[in-house]
Amino acid sequence: MATRSAAKAHRQSVQRGLRNRAVKTATKTAVKHANEAIASADPEAARAAVREAIRHLDVAARKGVVHPNNAARRKSRLLLKYNALIAAMQVPSEKPAAKKEKPAKKVTVRKPAAKKAPAAKAKETSKPAARKKTK
Numbered sequence: 001m002a003t004r005s006a007a008k009a010h011r012q013s014v015q016r017g018l019r020n021r022a023v024k025t026a027t028k029t030a031v032k033h034a035n036e037a038i039a040s041a042d043p044e045a046a047r048a049a050v051r052e053a054i055r056h057l058d059v060a061a062r063k064g065v066v067h068p069n070n071a072a073r074r075k076s077r078l079l080l081k082y083n084a085l086i087a088a089m090q091v092p093s094e095k096p097a098a099k100k101e102k103p104a105k106k107v108t109v110r111k112p113a114a115k116k117a118p119a120a121k122a123k124e125t126s127k128p129a130a131r132k133k134t135k
Helices: 004-039 043-063 068-089
Strands: none
Touching: 004 043, 004 068, 043 068
16 A cells, blocks of 8 residues: 555645646647637637637646646747738738828028127126235
8 A cells, every 4th residue: 555645646646637637628629729710711710719729828838737838839830820821811912002202391591680780799807816815
């Protein structure tokens, strides 16, 4: 017979396995639905399904069900497919739109300002010489 601590560890692992299985199954289902939505070429349905799948992957990574790098890789691949769908849906124009030129500004000729009479120069005063201190 196993030790009491080993028996308890086994019971805990069984409980964790059940919880992990539920999260992992939900994640796989969400990713599968997202891939199907992308394949159906409906951008709105695909967007909603991809967001849901990303949310499930984040939850699974946070709970430790999947490794964070695994979740990141799967999210990246999913978004690559989604972005390819969106790029394919946009119709490219025949030629790139030319930049609109700004209309030329009106040039106004200004009359020179009337010259003012020169102001009288103020007296230039220098600082008074410093006094020598006497003792």
